[in-house]
Amino acid sequence: MSDMAKNKSLAINGGAPVRGREDFIIFGSPALAQEEKDEVLATLDSGWIGTGPRTMRFEEEFREYTGARHALALNSCTAALHLSVLAEGLSPGDEVITTPLTFCATVNAIIHAGGTPVLADVDPATGNISPEEIEKRVTPRTKGLVAVHYAGRPCDMDRIVPIVKKHGLFLIEDCAHAIETEYHGTKAGNFGRFGCFSFYVTKNVVTGEGGMLVTGDSEKAEWARVMALHGMSKDAYKRFSVDKFKHYQVIQPGFKYNMMDIQAALGIHQLARVEENWKRRDEIWNRYNEELAGLPLVLPAPDEPDTRHARHLYTLLVDEELSGLSRDWVVEALTAEGIGVGVHYISINEHPYYTETFGWRPDDYPHATHIGRTTISIPISPILTDNDVKDIVLGIRKVFGA
Numbered sequence: 001m002s003d004m005a006k007n008k009s010l011a012i013n014g015g016a017p018v019r020g021r022e023d024f025i026i027f028g029s030p031a032l033a034q035e036e037k038d039e040v041l042a043t044l045d046s047g048w049i050g051t052g053p054r055t056m057r058f059e060e061e062f063r064e065y066t067g068a069r070h071a072l073a074l075n076s077c078t079a080a081l082h083l084s085v086l087a088e089g090l091s092p093g094d095e096v097i098t099t100p101l102t103f104c105a106t107v108n109a110i111i112h113a114g115g116t117p118v119l120a121d122v123d124p125a126t127g128n129i130s131p132e133e134i135e136k137r138v139t140p141r142t143k144g145l146v147a148v149h150y151a152g153r154p155c156d157m158d159r160i161v162p163i164v165k166k167h168g169l170f171l172i173e174d175c176a177h178a179i180e181t182e183y184h185g186t187k188a189g190n191f192g193r194f195g196c197f198s199f200y201v202t203k204n205v206v207t208g209e210g211g212m213l214v215t216g217d218s219e220k221a222e223w224a225r226v227m228a229l230h231g232m233s234k235d236a237y238k239r240f241s242v243d244k245f246k247h248y249q250v251i252q253p254g255f256k257y258n259m260m261d262i263q264a265a266l267g268i269h270q271l272a273r274v275e276e277n278w279k280r281r282d283e284i285w286n287r288y289n290e291e292l293a294g295l296p297l298v299l300p301a302p303d304e305p306d307t308r309h310a311r312h313l314y315t316l317l318v319d320e321e322l323s324g325l326s327r328d329w330v331v332e333a334l335t336a337e338g339i340g341v342g343v344h345y346i347s348i349n350e351h352p353y354y355t356e357t358f359g360w361r362p363d364d365y366p367h368a369t370h371i372g373r374t375t376i377s378i379p380i381s382p383i384l385t386d387n388d389v390k391d392i393v394l395g396i397r398k399v400f401g402a
């Protein structure tokens with residue numbers, strides 16, 4: 001155990017914390033303003049709280065923001081991922097490549113759509129799926145790729161898109177972290193058949209739970225709209241609107257994946273502030289880069305030229321060889337200092353279900369496994385004040401003995 005782990009001034013060892021219980025910094029606190037509250041109340045007063053006019057407005061504004069041809073608001077990014085892989089019509093044994101450094105929903109979507117997930121390791125510096133590793137994993141059964149723009153950094157699309165074309169694969173982008181992400185002037189979500197976005201509470205645009213599916217394919221967009229609401233030919237909003245009553249017909253066995261207007265009420269105002277919030281997170285990001293340089297840990301890689309990072313997660317790698325401290329001890333020590341942190345992610349191959357079902361081993365994905373064992377995400381919500389950021393830096397410096 002290093003000397004730091006025994007240091008009595010640390011809150012984990014009984015010392016005074018940087019932040020007490022009452023002003024604990026919650027990881028991923030949403031930045032909700034009066035506009036959101038007013039819009040939710042107006043939605044409740046309107047009598048239309050299900051999928052309706054606000055959902056349609058949110059779809060239209062999101063479509064404009066991303067530059068996509070179609071946008072479909074859903075109750076999660078998980079739903080968007082499921083529908084997009086399902087739309088590809090996989091047969092048993094069909095393989096879909098994805099990254100091990102992701103949330104389980106990415107991999108589960110492939111399984112629920114009847115495919116076999118195949119992992120390709122990540123680039124050790126960026127955490128994004130490695131084009132070389134994708135090439136190595138392509139087999140005659142490979143049908144597609146689900147790429148995740150990890151932490152908000154765009155994947156290497158100049159190398160990924162040609163691989164996808166060469167092998168005739170479909171491409172789906174998991175843009176859960178990547179609302180503001182751009183690669184060579186194109187917004188994330190527009191490189192493949194579908195882009196899937198999340199509005200979960202910690203995300204860059206928040207609706208509580210919520211997601212958006214974007215696509216340039218009109219037929220698939222229409223199919224997804226039907227599948228997202230039980231497979232009914234007419235959506236409930238149109239059915240019960242002021243026009244004359246319409247019967248619905250079920251034309252597919254669909255799902256219950258639609259977004260409600262209460263969620264869209266939040267989303268409309270969150271989206272209106274997406275750039276302002278990005279600027280604040282960018283400021284915090286740069287401050288961390290300056291203030292944490294020199295500590296025995298690994299900071300995020302610099303941005304690639306002509307790209308825009310969405311600044312969704314600021315990740316530190318806690319390498320025991322550098323600092324003598326284990327990641328899990330640092331998580332506990334920071335929490336004791338009153339600073340909430342996250343772990344994004346334990347590599348998919350380390351979770352028991354996947355290990356047991358697919359036989360995936362740590363050595364097959366050494367970079368993702370290493371990142372998964374050493375990574376910590378520190379708070380970067382736009383709601384943080386300069387004083388909060390100062391305390392977060394102070395807490396990290398304290399824990400690392402600086």
Ligand SMILES: Cc1ncc(COP(=O)(O)O)c(C=O)c1O
Pocket residue numbers: 075076077078079102103105106148174176177197198199200210211
């Ligand atoms: C990379 C990634 N994909 C998918 C999801 C699923 O998003 P949702 O919670 O909106 O279903 C998340 C959410 O944490 C995520 O981070």
